Amino acid sequence: MKWSEIKIHTTNEAIEPISNILHESGASGVVIEDPRDLFQDHVTLYGTIYELDPNDYPEEGVYVKAYLPVNSFLGETVDEIKQSISNLVQFDIDIGKNQVTISEVNEEEWATAWKKYYKPVKISEKITIIPTWEDYTPVSSDEIIIELDPGMAFGTGTHPTTVLSLQALEQYLHEDDIVLDVGSGSGVLSIAAALLGAKKIFSYDLDEVAVKSTQINTKLNKVNDRVDASKNNLLEGITSTSDLIVSNILAEIIVQFTDDAFERLKPGGVFITSGIIKAKKDLVKQTLVESGFEIIEVNQMEDWISIVAKKPE
Numbered sequence: 001m002k003w004s005e006i007k008i009h010t011t012n013e014a015i016e017p018i019s020n021i022l023h024e025s026g027a028s029g030v031v032i033e034d035p036r037d038l039f040q041d042h043v044t045l046y047g048t049i050y051e052l053d054p055n056d057y058p059e060e061g062v063y064v065k066a067y068l069p070v071n072s073f074l075g076e077t078v079d080e081i082k083q084s085i086s087n088l089v090q091f092d093i094d095i096g097k098n099q100v101t102i103s104e105v106n107e108e109e110w111a112t113a114w115k116k117y118y119k120p121v122k123i124s125e126k127i128t129i130i131p132t133w134e135d136y137t138p139v140s141s142d143e144i145i146i147e148l149d150p151g152m153a154f155g156t157g158t159h160p161t162t163v164l165s166l167q168a169l170e171q172y173l174h175e176d177d178i179v180l181d182v183g184s185g186s187g188v189l190s191i192a193a194a195l196l197g198a199k200k201i202f203s204y205d206l207d208e209v210a211v212k213s214t215q216i217n218t219k220l221n222k223v224n225d226r227v228d229a230s231k232n233n234l235l236e237g238i239t240s241t242s243d244l245i246v247s248n249i250l251a252e253i254i255v256q257f258t259d260d261a262f263e264r265l266k267p268g269g270v271f272i273t274s275g276i277i278k279a280k281k282d283l284v285k286q287t288l289v290e291s292g293f294e295i296i297e298v299n300q301m302e303d304w305i306s307i308v309a310k311k312p313e
């Protein structure tokens with residue numbers, strides 16, 4: 001099969017919404033080329049250093065690349081992607097140069113193009129994420145290993161917004177907690193919650209591809225008996241109460257359901273929010289406080305913020 005590579009020259013702030021647009025358009029394997037990566041050591045868990053080619057990176061901003069199958073709808077799909085990206089300015093998202101380039105690649109190039117960036121990664125004290133196609137031997141007996149095939153849904157697990165969510169889950173989740181994962185994507189946070197000891201996790205996503213991907217990945221990690229994945233718009237119509245809610249979605253979306261999250265938490269329950277670009281930190285903090293939450297922690301990785309809030313006892 002022939003594949004078309006779509007490359008968007010944009011800003012760091014726009015990576016996540018553009019990745020979402022690409023996934024929603026049926027793209028496989030989104031790749032981010034951020035020139036800051038050139039200044040880090042790239043070592044696999046097997047100790048091999050792999051080289052990145054500076055020619056693949058822009059001098060400023062980032063490239064977001066994805067792969068679309070070449071079929072008769074390609075032209076329309078690309079037009080829709082361009083339109084959705086331009087619409088992001090309405091949400092105050094800086095889309096930078098917004099140069100879009102299309103080129104054709106063959107299947108082999110496509111497979112290696114995105115998989116070469118995705119290696120086993122140690123995310124936190126306990127959690128390591130490994131792609132399904134890599135063999136991995138745990139380093140310690142209490143290491144939690146999440147196996148992921150992100151397929152077409154968001155979430156290789158290594159995006160700063162996901163890493164911040166995983167680190168907060170590790171810190172705040174208690175054995176036997178009931179958890180709601182709002183915007184589950186590949187299911188990475190639901191799997192982590194199950195492996196950290198949650199009794200039951202209800203995962204919601206608006207995108208059917210993401211719901212399917214959560215189901216596949218929870219099965220792959222043998223936690224599907226505790227993760228119930230379904231299609232839902234945020235917490236609309238959900239009536240059950242929980243000990244912890246985790247949501248890695250954009251700030252603009254989080255602020256739409258802080259009241260519902262407060263309602264759906266038991267007293268003392270924790271709301272882990274992520275996917276918040278630095279400039280929107282105060283907006284989310286303020287909205288959480290207005291809904292009745294206490295802010296207990298704010299963490300940052302690159303330009304991304306995660307806010308942990310608590311419903312008073």
Ligand SMILES: C[S@@+](CC[C@H](N)C(=O)[O-])C[C@H]1O[C@@H](n2cnc3c(N)ncnc32)[C@H](O)[C@@H]1O
Nearest residue numbers: 154155162183184185205206207210233234248
């Ligand atoms: C940034 S991804 C996070 C995926 C995964 N939880 C992670 O941390 O890697 C956000 C997810 O939220 C979903 N989403 C966006 N708007 C939503 C809504 N209104 N209701 C439910 N899910 C939504 C998207 O489809 C996407 O899968």
